[in-house]
Amino acid sequence: MTLAELQSIGEEAGISKAAVARAAGAIVRGDHLPPERQSLMGLPVGVARTVVFDRRVTDAEWERMVVLFRRTFGTSGVVRGAGSLREWGNGRLRASLEPTARGGQQLRLSTTKSDAGMFNLLGTVFSVLGLSLTGLVAAKTGFDPSAAWFGPLAIAAGGLAAFARNAIVLPRWFTQRATQMASISAAASEIVAEGAPVIEQET
Structure with missing residues (x-):
């Protein structure tokens, strides 16, 4: 259905054309889509969100977005740019402004939990080592209660x-970052909408 058809249906239901246009724009931009999730061993280790704009973002709008990134994430970060590509980043935390095939631009927010893999690796190594040593002690002593169980069990416990x-x-980290990105996406959409030409005035 076209936007005009949706607005016509909305008017019959008592919804203004401007409200329908805003809602349609939010759907096109992806404001209501869930965040992308990157998982490792069933746990979230990365999160990303993309919002699409139907036109190029101006320098002033990008600068307002950078202020938004800094305020939301609590860090100044580093701003880079080359041609139509722009990026703000701090460590693994990234906000990239990229061109789209239809002549607009998209804002992609992404980050990964840097120490998640390290803790999984430590957990695997210590668990396997501890359980292996426990098995050796059990094989040699026949589960003698007086045997030196503490060391192997402590290693296995460290892995767990x-x-x-x-x-x-x-999960807490994922929820926090996903919430922050959703807030930034909504605010960035408002920034671009404020500078966009009015398609239809509310009547």
């Missing part, structure tokens, strides 16, 4: 603790 840390920290 590393996995537990990721299981607790990563």
